[in-house]
Amino acid sequence: MIRFAVVGTNWISHAFCQAAHTTGLLKLAAVYSRTLDTAHSFAARYQVDVCHGNLQAMAESPDIDAVYIASPNSLHASQAELFLKQGKHVIGEKPLASSINEVKHLITVAQENSVVLMEAMKTRYLPNLQIIREALPSLGRIRRAHFSYCQYSSRYQKYLNGENPNTFNPEFSNGSLMDIGIYPLTATIELFGKPEQVSASGSLLDSGVDAHGSLTLSYDGFEVLVSHSKVSDGLTPSDIQGEAGSLLIEHISDCRKVTRIIRGEKPEDLTTDQPENTMEYEARVFAELIRNQQYQHPGLITTQIVSEIITDARKMISVVYPADKSL
Incomplete structure (x- = not known):
């Protein structure tokens, strides 16, 4: 033990x-x-x-x-x-x-x-993420994907009231991309690997952290759009679009439901059971x-790629943490 x-x-x-x-x-x-x-x-x-x-x-x-x-x-x-x-x-x-x-x-x-x-x-190790990976060839040539995680923070009202919660404080290396955008970004890297090019945009709060934003990850022949927000709720599923069909994914961080829709065929539920606590x-x-x-294990490779992208993206949108000066 x-x-x-x-x-x-x-x-x-x-x-x-x-x-x-x-x-x-x-x-x-x-x-x-x-x-x-x-x-x-x-x-x-x-x-x-x-x-x-x-x-x-x-x-x-x-x-x-x-x-x-x-x-x-x-x-x-x-x-x-x-x-x-x-x-x-x-x-x-x-x-x-x-x-x-x-x-x-x-x-x-x-x-x-x-x-x-x-x-x-947790997203990296989910059985339903593996199901998504295995289903990709059935979609034909991948052309686009949109992975979204937008969730109104329970602490946002405190911030609006003039308080200084950790969630919106750069002193604690926080912000939308770091806290929840990391989930759809990790899913992207797990499924498609390191992108050829990344661009980032975002809207900053007066505290200096990002309230919401997006990443565009460019691959050979297709792009993945990653959307994230801590000041609004997203209600639409994520999707992967191929020339032959698409996958719909509910709540990308947990991959709660995976539906395959091949052109001209009925939607197919690919979801496997996962416990409520996916950790x-x-x-x-x-x-x-x-x-x-x-x-040495594959998870460290993904962690490095994701961290490198987030570090570069923060520079693009001018989010700076005290920790950036530590090394």
Whole structure:
């Protein structure tokens, strides 16, 4: 059993712990929070007694093998590095780091210490994404695709009220592309690989982060449009258009439903069952990488491509984070 710790006590940490325990391969062993009362409250739900208010002490603990990091985006890289250097395997919530330079540095540190480093990007490991991949040849020559994730943020009203929530604060390496645009972008890279060219546009808030925007990824003979927003809701499915037919995909981050429509034929539901908590797949892959001592894996390649595109796109739309100056 792989003993893992959690850094961060928000809802997504609970979701990961529940998914990890479902695999039967991972067991929560310790919890970190800046406030010990918060850590104890979180840990009690999993009958865990070990809590830390000091990150260095947790990283040095011989009682954990791995860590799941779900702190604010701007802290991902420094915290991951701390654990990697102590010989702990790291699965870091998306985005793995604030920039491509930080991602490359973390990969180097992981290789030097012979430990697994993985981005917690659930979309990459979904069975329905694999179904989409397998269905692509049946569409004929691919011509266009539109992947969209637009979701009105529950914290946007706080921002409009003059507050400064992390979600819209560049100090925490946030914004629409970084927080939710990364999902459809990752799906694009998983399905079609690295693009030949990328262009980006976006609308910035006064805080300096992007409220919404789009990416155009150019491939040989076709383009993929990635749309994202944290200030509006998108209600239409994503799609992939080929000369022979198309695929419709509901909620690209989870790939909840996949429908194939071949010209002249009835729509065909290709969807396979997935659990409600789709983080189970990433947790299982993480555990298997550790068990197999597989320190170099395909997920790191996708993570680098995605991070490079986001870093370049932010330059195009003038989104700058303090973390950009760290390396």
